[in-house]
Amino acid sequence: MNIRAKVYGGANEQPLLRAKKPKGAKADDLHSVAVAREETRRANNRLSDRHRLVQERVSVTYESNSYEEELVNLSGGGAMLTASFNPMLWDRVDLHLGEHGTIECAVRWIRDGRIGVEFAHETRLDCSADELALLLRETIGRSFPDMEFATAQAQGAPKSAAESRRAKRHPLIWSGVLHHDFESTPVRLRNISATGAMVETTAMIAVGSEPLLQLGEDVSVSTRVEWAVGDQIGLSFLSYFDMQQLAQSPPEVAPEEWDRPACLDRANALGTPWDPRWERLSLSELGQELEGFIKR
Numbered sequence: 001m002n003i004r005a006k007v008y009g010g011a012n013e014q015p016l017l018r019a020k021k022p023k024g025a026k027a028d029d030l031h032s033v034a035v036a037r038e039e040t041r042r043a044n045n046r047l048s049d050r051h052r053l054v055q056e057r058v059s060v061t062y063e064s065n066s067y068e069e070e071l072v073n074l075s076g077g078g079a080m081l082t083a084s085f086n087p088m089l090w091d092r093v094d095l096h097l098g099e100h101g102t103i104e105c106a107v108r109w110i111r112d113g114r115i116g117v118e119f120a121h122e123t124r125l126d127c128s129a130d131e132l133a134l135l136l137r138e139t140i141g142r143s144f145p146d147m148e149f150a151t152a153q154a155q156g157a158p159k160s161a162a163e164s165r166r167a168k169r170h171p172l173i174w175s176g177v178l179h180h181d182f183e184s185t186p187v188r189l190r191n192i193s194a195t196g197a198m199v200e201t202t203a204m205i206a207v208g209s210e211p212l213l214q215l216g217e218d219v220s221v222s223t224r225v226e227w228a229v230g231d232q233i234g235l236s237f238l239s240y241f242d243m244q245q246l247a248q249s250p251p252e253v254a255p256e257e258w259d260r261p262a263c264l265d266r267a268n269a270l271g272t273p274w275d276p277r278w279e280r281l282s283l284s285e286l287g288q289e290l291e292g293f294i295k296r
Contacts, residue, residue, distance in 0.1 A: 056229065061094040062087055074230030076188075076200055078108065078118040093117060098227035098234045100196035121254040122280065123174045124191035127243045136170055137290045138247040140283070147287055168289070169280045172251040178203065180211035187213075194243055196226075196236040205233060216249035253283055 056071040062085050072080040079095060087093060087107045095103045095117065104124065105117035125132055140147060174189040178201060187199040197213070205211060207225050213235060214220040223235040281289060 058229075059096040060085075061096070062091070071229070072114065074232065076119075076231055078105070078116060079230075080114055080116050082113055083110070083115045087115060097198070097229050097232055099236065100191065100193065101198045101227065101229075101232065101234045103190055103198070103232075119190070120169065122169055122172055123189045123251070125170075125243065125246075126191060126193035131243055133290055135243055135247055136172070136286060138244065139172065139251060140287055140290070142247055143250040144283060147283060170286055171254045171280055171283060173254050174215070174246065174249055174251045176216075176249065177214045178205070178211050179214065180205055180209060189215075190232065192241075192243070192246065194237075194241050196234065197223075198232060198234050200231055201233060202231060210238070211235075215246060219245045219248050254280070 057068055058071045058081065060067045060069050060081065060083075065085070067084055069084065070082045072082070081095075087110065089107055089110065091107045093105050093107060093115075095105050097103070102124070104120040106120075107115050108118045109116040125135065127135070174192070176187050176189060176199070178185050178187045178199065180203065183203070185201055185203040187201040190198040190200055192198075199213070205225055205228065207228055210222065210224050212220055213223050221241050222238040224238060225233055226236050227234045
């Protein structure tokens, strides 16, 4: 340091003491104060991880046999669970989460005693074959008026009994709105019957609460939450629900999951994503199927 320049002044005047660089906490900024954590986290409370489950047991049906398995996690499109049985890829399993909580699934991967399953896209309608045919036909007439049904003569006589309508799956997905706790949350119907339903929702709804399920502008039903697992909740209806009213709620058409290559016939498709057990009718095919059983 130049003492003479400091006493008499000069162009290169420098301070006697350099300013200290602040370390740790900054003035008027409590966020800069580091507080040591006395113990580690004992739980992860982030909502984004709420689908990871601990010691959740579920019933699984595979080839007409029932198994009790651990449900590791659950999301909107599928689940991971343990498997004490030996499925093959694309085998069908039915996952039972609770009352009105049966989901048809396909095995997508197998590893280290666990399997990953994909949920069927369409809404499962639990009713008799005749009720199902009437409901689907009325729904197509209301929501897809431009689609024409084939005539009974063009379609030909039914090839089997009425229950064969359950052999293939329809392509329709129903949604609704759940009114609860002064809020309204969109939900997707996984299945529905005259006495209850299972819906998929991002809302945290307490078991025992009684929300209102709205299906379309003029259709609503009072419900009670019987169980909740991940983002799936089981609802019981407080009064009988006429399934034909569901036709007043416009559904969406499920997207195509895959296109079967021309080189794969039905014999070669077994055990692949093009397995005939997972075929789903298109909207046009559904119309033709219904015309074969129900005449105008």
